[in-house]
Amino acid sequence: MVAFIPRDPVALILLITSVIISVLLIILTKDPLVLLTIPISIFSILYTRIVAVRFPMYAYTFYGMNLVFFGLYLYRDFQYKIRRDFGAVATVIDVIKEESSGFEGTGTDRFYNPILFFRTKTGEEVRTHYEESSQNSSRYRVGDVFDILYNPENPKDVWIDSPSRRLFNVAFRWGLIGFGGTLSLTSLLYMLGILS
Numbered sequence: 001m002v003a004f005i006p007r008d009p010v011a012l013i014l015l016i017t018s019v020i021i022s023v024l025l026i027i028l029t030k031d032p033l034v035l036l037t038i039p040i041s042i043f044s045i046l047y048t049r050i051v052a053v054r055f056p057m058y059a060y061t062f063y064g065m066n067l068v069f070f071g072l073y074l075y076r077d078f079q080y081k082i083r084r085d086f087g088a089v090a091t092v093i094d095v096i097k098e099e100s101s102g103f104e105g106t107g108t109d110r111f112y113n114p115i116l117f118f119r120t121k122t123g124e125e126v127r128t129h130y131e132e133s134s135q136n137s138s139r140y141r142v143g144d145v146f147d148i149l150y151n152p153e154n155p156k157d158v159w160i161d162s163p164s165r166r167l168f169n170v171a172f173r174w175g176l177i178g179f180g181g182t183l184s185l186t187s188l189l190y191m192l193g194i195l196s
Helices: 007-031 030-050 059-086 161-193
Strands: 086-103 106-120 125-129 145-151 154-160
Touching: 007 059, 059 145, 059 161, 106 145, 125 154
Parallel strands: none
Antiparallel strands: 086 106, 086 145, 106 125, 145 154
């Protein structure tokens, strides 16, 4: 087996997911900053082997850095959408009920997807199928009104806007960044012998 592949199953899973996240980040972001994970990871692997750290901390370092970059990517993407998209008020004009067989034959699951109608800033009338479904039949009712954001280049690309949704999106992304940063820093400090 290659020397830097960890024998610990948790570290191996972290290493594999980190490589997948790195590749996806490079493809999605086209941001050269993401490439910083590569030299830091190589340093972590070599340092772990040279100093003979018993536990493969480089896998945690790599995983943590990828969480930081993934969180930053999601945050920047979210902020871009907020700045790019236009606001409108949409009305639910229909609710489509979809059924699917439940998990492992446990029955039937019902999902409710609204059809939204709104006018763009240019006056264009748009009817669109909102992709975020709900299992709660009362979540979307005909006549309900929602604040939405829509992509001016593709007005059918909408999402329902609310302060709680924005707060969740920001908190989730910064949570990824904080957790990933803590994991990376802790594993680096452990490798360097500052933590034991």
